[in-house]
Amino acid sequence: MGALEALRAYVRETEEISAAAALAAWDQRTGMPEKGAEARAKVLGRLERLAFERLVSDRMAELLRAAEGEAEGEIDRALVRVWKRNHTRHRAIPPELYQKFVEATARAEHVWEKAKAASDFSLFRPHLAEVLDLVREIARLIGYRESPYDALVEEYEPGMTTARLGEVLGTLRRELTAFLQELRQGTPPAPLPPGRYPVDAQKRFCRDALTWIGYDFSAGRLDDSVHPFTIGVGPGDVRVTNRYREEDPFSSLFGALHEGGHALYGQGVAPELAWTGLSGGASFGIHESQSRFWENQIGRSLPFWRHAHPHLVRHFPALARTSPEDVWRHVNRVEPSFIRVEADEVTYNLHICLRFELEVELVEGRLSADGLPERWKGAMGEYLGVVPPDDARGVLQDVHWSGGMFGYFPSYALGNLYAAQFASAAEREIPGLWARVARGEFLPIREWLRERVHRHGQVYLPEELCRRVTGEGLSPEPFLRYVRRKYGEVYGL
Amino acid sequence: MGALEALRAYVRETEEISAAAALAAWDQRTGMPEKGAEARAKVLGRLERLAFERLVSDRMAELLRAAEGEAEGEIDRALVRVWKRNHTRHRAIPPELYQKFVEATARAEHVWEKAKAASDFSLFRPHLAEVLDLVREIARLIGYRESPYDALVEEYEPGMTTARLGEVLGTLRRELTAFLQELRQGTPPAPLPPGRYPVDAQKRFCRDALTWIGYDFSAGRLDDSVHPFTIGVGPGDVRVTNRYREEDPFSSLFGALHEGGHALYGQGVAPELAWTGLSGGASFGIHESQSRFWENQIGRSLPFWRHAHPHLVRHFPALARTSPEDVWRHVNRVEPSFIRVEADEVTYNLHICLRFELEVELVEGRLSADGLPERWKGAMGEYLGVVPPDDARGVLQDVHWSGGMFGYFPSYALGNLYAAQFASAAEREIPGLWARVARGEFLPIREWLRERVHRHGQVYLPEELCRRVTGEGLSPEPFLRYVRRKYGEVYGL
Numbered sequence: 001m002g003a004l005e006a007l008r009a010y011v012r013e014t015e016e017i018s019a020a021a022a023l024a025a026w027d028q029r030t031g032m033p034e035k036g037a038e039a040r041a042k043v044l045g046r047l048e049r050l051a052f053e054r055l056v057s058d059r060m061a062e063l064l065r066a067a068e069g070e071a072e073g074e075i076d077r078a079l080v081r082v083w084k085r086n087h088t089r090h091r092a093i094p095p096e097l098y099q100k101f102v103e104a105t106a107r108a109e110h111v112w113e114k115a116k117a118a119s120d121f122s123l124f125r126p127h128l129a130e131v132l133d134l135v136r137e138i139a140r141l142i143g144y145r146e147s148p149y150d151a152l153v154e155e156y157e158p159g160m161t162t163a164r165l166g167e168v169l170g171t172l173r174r175e176l177t178a179f180l181q182e183l184r185q186g187t188p189p190a191p192l193p194p195g196r197y198p199v200d201a202q203k204r205f206c207r208d209a210l211t212w213i214g215y216d217f218s219a220g221r222l223d224d225s226v227h228p229f230t231i232g233v234g235p236g237d238v239r240v241t242n243r244y245r246e247e248d249p250f251s252s253l254f255g256a257l258h259e260g261g262h263a264l265y266g267q268g269v270a271p272e273l274a275w276t277g278l279s280g281g282a283s284f285g286i287h288e289s290q291s292r293f294w295e296n297q298i299g300r301s302l303p304f305w306r307h308a309h310p311h312l313v314r315h316f317p318a319l320a321r322t323s324p325e326d327v328w329r330h331v332n333r334v335e336p337s338f339i340r341v342e343a344d345e346v347t348y349n350l351h352i353c354l355r356f357e358l359e360v361e362l363v364e365g366r367l368s369a370d371g372l373p374e375r376w377k378g379a380m381g382e383y384l385g386v387v388p389p390d391d392a393r394g395v396l397q398d399v400h401w402s403g404g405m406f407g408y409f410p411s412y413a414l415g416n417l418y419a420a421q422f423a424s425a426a427e428r429e430i431p432g433l434w435a436r437v438a439r440g441e442f443l444p445i446r447e448w449l450r451e452r453v454h455r456h457g458q459v460y461l462p463e464e465l466c467r468r469v470t471g472e473g474l475s476p477e478p479f480l481r482y483v484r485r486k487y488g489e490v491y492g493l
Numbered sequence: 494m495g496a497l498e499a500l501r502a503y504v505r506e507t508e509e510i511s512a513a514a515a516l517a518a519w520d521q522r523t524g525m526p527e528k529g530a531e532a533r534a535k536v537l538g539r540l541e542r543l544a545f546e547r548l549v550s551d552r553m554a555e556l557l558r559a560a561e562g563e564a565e566g567e568i569d570r571a572l573v574r575v576w577k578r579n580h581t582r583h584r585a586i587p588p589e590l591y592q593k594f595v596e597a598t599a600r601a602e603h604v605w606e607k608a609k610a611a612s613d614f615s616l617f618r619p620h621l622a623e624v625l626d627l628v629r630e631i632a633r634l635i636g637y638r639e640s641p642y643d644a645l646v647e648e649y650e651p652g653m654t655t656a657r658l659g660e661v662l663g664t665l666r667r668e669l670t671a672f673l674q675e676l677r678q679g680t681p682p683a684p685l686p687p688g689r690y691p692v693d694a695q696k697r698f699c700r701d702a703l704t705w706i707g708y709d710f711s712a713g714r715l716d717d718s719v720h721p722f723t724i725g726v727g728p729g730d731v732r733v734t735n736r737y738r739e740e741d742p743f744s745s746l747f748g749a750l751h752e753g754g755h756a757l758y759g760q761g762v763a764p765e766l767a768w769t770g771l772s773g774g775a776s777f778g779i780h781e782s783q784s785r786f787w788e789n790q791i792g793r794s795l796p797f798w799r800h801a802h803p804h805l806v807r808h809f810p811a812l813a814r815t816s817p818e819d820v821w822r823h824v825n826r827v828e829p830s831f832i833r834v835e836a837d838e839v840t841y842n843l844h845i846c847l848r849f850e851l852e853v854e855l856v857e858g859r860l861s862a863d864g865l866p867e868r869w870k871g872a873m874g875e876y877l878g879v880v881p882p883d884d885a886r887g888v889l890q891d892v893h894w895s896g897g898m899f900g901y902f903p904s905y906a907l908g909n910l911y912a913a914q915f916a917s918a919a920e921r922e923i924p925g926l927w928a929r930v931a932r933g934e935f936l937p938i939r940e941w942l943r944e945r946v947h948r949h950g951q952v953y954l955p956e957e958l959c960r961r962v963t964g965e966g967l968s969p970e971p972f973l974r975y976v977r978r979k980y981g982e983v984y985g986l
Contacts, residue, residue, distance in 0.1 A: 016539040016540075017539065017543075019532065019536045020513045020517055020539075021513075023513075023516060023520060024513055027520070031714055032730065033711050033713055033714055033729070034711050035709070035711050035712035035729035036726065036727055036728075036729045037729070038728075038729060039512065039728045039767070040727060042509055043513050043516075043727060046506060046510065046513075047509075047513055050510075050543075218526055218527050219528035219529065220526055221524055221526055234529055234532035234533060236526070236529045236530070236532055237528065237533070239526075275535075
């Protein structure tokens, strides 16, 4: 057996174990009976440990060394690149330190829940400080050129740096805060009157929407969960979940389009990438771009509502007296608010800019856990013009930091930027794009994304992929043009 | 770490992998999307192989040797006994032979499906002959005292022998064929008129029935599948499935009680047996006794229908004009037929006797695959008085032989016998048993079974367990008394 073949076989076995773990995680968050939770945690821990031990093993080091010289094709080079990167990063962390990190974050998550419920940052502060110390130590061991934050963000966005993010998100912040001021001069769209929208009808509507955009139900499922998510449990099986609130039929629809976007990526990866570890998406940011593309670029467009409105009315007769324009305006209201996950397209990225800046300061040691709530409130006032009245609606709202996931937040903003870049390329390349959307013809768009983005999986680095699709690297401009144009129109500027 | 502790840790890891495999199998047979099938087969194969490699490993041999001297308590002795038995049996089979067996049975199952559809035994014959040769070779390698069939039946019913089965099933066959003649003198009960019973109502009725008998839905689930089954996916998580036919509300009810019986066993195993490999039931026969207990001893009793009838009518108003007695008679009709899985309580065991006798002859080399259809027809005529008109309704009806599962069939009859023995002991020990059943008070029965049978898992050998519960070993007499009494009454003898 050649070295590459040996690496592929070893990776394949690891991926099969990870697929079993993915199924166990899916079940845990959908239908698992409550008394199965303790055993499931053990099973998941076991599978993850088996996969992890294989990732950092001497055997893997050997296989990678041997395969490196042999890798010639694009896929083989990516195979070695991706596994070498993961192997090196994880092997840099001694098992005892990793164990400490796992335990500290488990404790911190537990305390975070309580602190959030009590809206009391002081409960969480020492745990955050502990997690932060460990994260900084891990960044030091992984290594970096300029900022320890570089070592962390690399986990989620390979090739990205703190400096680059600072530029891109800095532009975004300046332009969006300015645009937010402009919007205040416009006329806010009228929201639709409150109503009740039966959950069963919402589920049918979401199923319709997933079918429109080309989600393949014979290669996936739609289930309920507390937080919507998408998970690939193996080639040919990419599952989505959703949640439903009776007072709002749009939240579940956009949830379905968002998760559907992630799922189309998973369903569209080339079959030859199965079991290579390259089928997971070029980066968290690129993955998020696919969900945001369908949720916002398509789902919040007027042509989409020209198509979707009759279906909306069919499922919810109470909305019979609305027009497509009414609904389009309703789902495009801009309102600065405390909570990131409820934010609109214009203010969402400002939430991310704030978190990014605070994360960098924390990781670089320029800000301590103690000073966090004040910095948070100050930045919220400055960027969004609203100051959270308590910790629950401020610094305690997100789970990420308790889990030690510093470096993750930027992916959300990158997703929005890439989505706008891809949408702009799609407009150029798909003839009559918006007329097709208005007719409910979404499959040409899915095919375009599949060909340009999905099928490549992790073969290209995120920015390289962006360049191949759009002709240029990461840029905030298409997103800024997009929000200025659409929200200018909605607000009659 | 002591030797026992080391064995326990090793076993635990193996069991965690097996739990992941169980979940993957459950999902495969319930909600898995069709395009995930190929990947799932790989994942299942990988997990089973990991568990198998650990079972037959040198490390396991070492651990068992070391722990043997240390095991003092009942559980520890059972731990060593069960794993040593499985280790020894599986290690006796060389990997190449096992691989041949896996491949031959996969081919045979595939061809069996086609042969059954075409009702043509000649297609299946060479594959059956090949599987049989391999099975005989495996039996030889495992070793036995009197009959190679001993080595096979031990897999399903530890401690059982061909000679003992010959006696017990011989008595059963003679008595049941005679009783069947007697019944011909009686008055067959009138079946209920045909009707349509909505599947949704059947599902609600089955859920009710599972709740009555004490199935814990917070430690399990009920889903749909093509063939009903029960599977433990870990401590605290024992799942059941069912199927529904619109023309028959009883088939799904008895399916629910049957699987519920299996599931109560799994849910009732003592927590200290978790992750030891001892929580799976004393034997296939004892497991089947728990399903048959609830399905037949309870579910086909008149007191059960005194309780269940108003609920039946509530779910199916079309049955409002029936009485509890009408339903009781309807579900206790005896009719010799070709198909085992559709057989009533009296004729069911005769199907098993036939298969047992043929299996022994095949495995002992006294009958060849060629001669099978004729022997089948002859025995059917002799025992049941009906001769199947084709192979599909005769020798091709069951999947077991194509999968090489020789030695499995007797478990079904043993389940019926043990169930009657347990019911007879329960009648003695639970005051006012049948009056309680008529009032819908099933929990004292579940508690009795849990205490006497369930909590012990595989700690005792099946016959030892039977002796502890009933005061005597395996015996066909309680079952024969039970069918004579009930069916004598139904048929007015």
